[in-house]
Amino acid sequence: MNRLVLSLLVMPVATATGCLDLDSFVMNPRHCSIGYSDDDCAIDKLCTPCGDDYPFADFGIDPALATRHPITLDDGETNDAWFIAAAPGAALADVTVVFSHGNFASLEHYLNRVALLWRAGVNVFALDYRGFGQSSDAAEASEAQFMSDTAAAWQQIPAILAAEGKESNKPVALYGYSAGALSGVEMAVSQAPADGGGVCTLILEAPWPSVDAFARDSTFIGVPGSFLSEGGWDNISKIRNYSGSYLHLHGTDDLTVRQTLGRELFDAAGTTAKRFVSVEGAEHGNFIAGVDEVGVDPDVPAVLGEEAYLDLIVAQLADCAG
Numbered sequence: 001m002n003r004l005v006l007s008l009l010v011m012p013v014a015t016a017t018g019c020l021d022l023d024s025f026v027m028n029p030r031h032c033s034i035g036y037s038d039d040d041c042a043i044d045k046l047c048t049p050c051g052d053d054y055p056f057a058d059f060g061i062d063p064a065l066a067t068r069h070p071i072t073l074d075d076g077e078t079n080d081a082w083f084i085a086a087a088p089g090a091a092l093a094d095v096t097v098v099f100s101h102g103n104f105a106s107l108e109h110y111l112n113r114v115a116l117l118w119r120a121g122v123n124v125f126a127l128d129y130r131g132f133g134q135s136s137d138a139a140e141a142s143e144a145q146f147m148s149d150t151a152a153a154w155q156q157i158p159a160i161l162a163a164e165g166k167e168s169n170k171p172v173a174l175y176g177y178s179a180g181a182l183s184g185v186e187m188a189v190s191q192a193p194a195d196g197g198g199v200c201t202l203i204l205e206a207p208w209p210s211v212d213a214f215a216r217d218s219t220f221i222g223v224p225g226s227f228l229s230e231g232g233w234d235n236i237s238k239i240r241n242y243s244g245s246y247l248h249l250h251g252t253d254d255l256t257v258r259q260t261l262g263r264e265l266f267d268a269a270g271t272t273a274k275r276f277v278s279v280e281g282a283e284h285g286n287f288i289a290g291v292d293e294v295g296v297d298p299d300v301p302a303v304l305g306e307e308a309y310l311d312l313i314v315a316q317l318a319d320c321a322g
Contacts, residue, residue, distance in 0.1 A: 026179060026211065026233055027146070029131035030105040031138040045109050045288060050134055054108055056084070059115035069160045070136075071127070071153045077137040079149055080107060080128040083164050084114060090121035095200075095320045096161060097173045098187065099126045100180030102286060106133025112288045113177060116301060120313050125160065125172070127153055127183065143233060150186045171200035173320050178257065178284065181207030181265075182233055189241045200320035202242065203313065205249040205300055206257050206284055209265040210234040217261055239269045246274040247316040249300045251282025277312065279303050 030036075032050040041047040048054055056066045065085045070078040086093035097117050101110040107128040118124045128134070130141035130149055141149060162168040176184025181204045188202045208214065211233045246269055250262040259278065266276050279300045287302040301309040 026103060026182075026208070027129070027131070027140055028104045029129065029140050030109075030133070031131060032106070032134045033138050043291065044105055045111065045291065046105055048108055048134075054082070054111060056111065056115075059111045061111075061115050061118060062087070067164070069125075069156075069163070071149070071156055073130070073137075073149050073152050077130065078135065079130055079153065080132075080134040081153065081160075082107070082114075082126050083160060084118050084124045084126065085164060086118070086121055086123045092121040092314070092317060092321055093123070094167070094170065094322075095121075095173060095317055096123040096125055096166065096170070097175050097203075097317070098157065098184075099124055100174070100176045100183035101126070101128075102178035102180055104286075108133055110177070110286060113286065113301075116306065116309070117175065117313065119306070120310050120317070122173075122317065123164070123166065125157065129183075146182065147186055147190075150183045151190075153183075154187045171198045171320060173201045173203065173317055174199055175203045175205070176207055177205045177286075179208050181235055185235045185238050185242070188244070189238050199244055201245045201247070201316055203247045203249070203316055204265070206251065206254055207235065207248070207262060207265055208233065208257055209236045209261050209268075213261050213264055214257070217258055236265055236268045239265060242269055243271045244273065245316070245319045246271050247312065248274065248276045249279060249312070250276070251279045251284065251300055251303065253281055254284040256284040 030046060032048065036047045053063065053068070056063045061084055065087065067083050069081050069083050071081050072078055099114060099117060101107055101113065107126055114124050114126045130137050130145060131139055157172060158168040161170070174184040174187055176182070184202060184204060188199050213236065248262060248266045250259045252259055263276070266274065280303070281298065282300045282303040283297050285297040285299055287297060287299045
């Protein structure tokens, strides 16, 4: 959403009521139990009925390589998750990337991103969230629930790797796109390895720093983030404790999470093994080739081009290979 439009939406409500809940902007779920319009189906790549497999073949992935591995949560609910095994003979078939998608819709909407990472020759473990897609609980998560659910996912990764015939104690790469950075950073810094080997690298694309930073930058109303949200969603404080390798991708034309906010997060990271890649002209949205008009709302991979984008990702995954 354009930051000026957001400011115009926020200011009258804040002025009139003295309070505003920004949590619905942090998380904007679509659950499979909710009906979709024809426009949703065509534009946002949604509409898979509850219980059905996703159309991986539409994105060039052999469905035989995709296996559903629901994450069991502390309250007995489950979050949807899929393991897409690397293609036979792939160069990085021993590397697994844990992909956490953005705040809009569900994993279904990001199958293009899953497929793009998969074409790097890796395994991709793609997570969905409470209230999203085919997760059992249709209710949106609070921040506390979201972090608890993230911990549950992290603890179950070794068993899922073992079930897929992979080394259960091998470190995994984390990729957080937009609000998915909330999951990625939480896994990177807050969760001790279960029976696994921890994190080999962190990749963030247009990541959220915190509600407070977002409110300061994008709403122009000059009030603390806590005034707008029940949670702080504070990645800046957390990432100070991360000491591993870190790649940050951010478009110059991102008006949702501006590059200045990305710089705040990047600068706060406790590691010296970090790289910030500024992508001239890239915006924030999830560009779906074949659906979106070429040249409209191009995201980081669309501007870089697939080959250059994958070169960056593969180079970063060198810390995970072997």
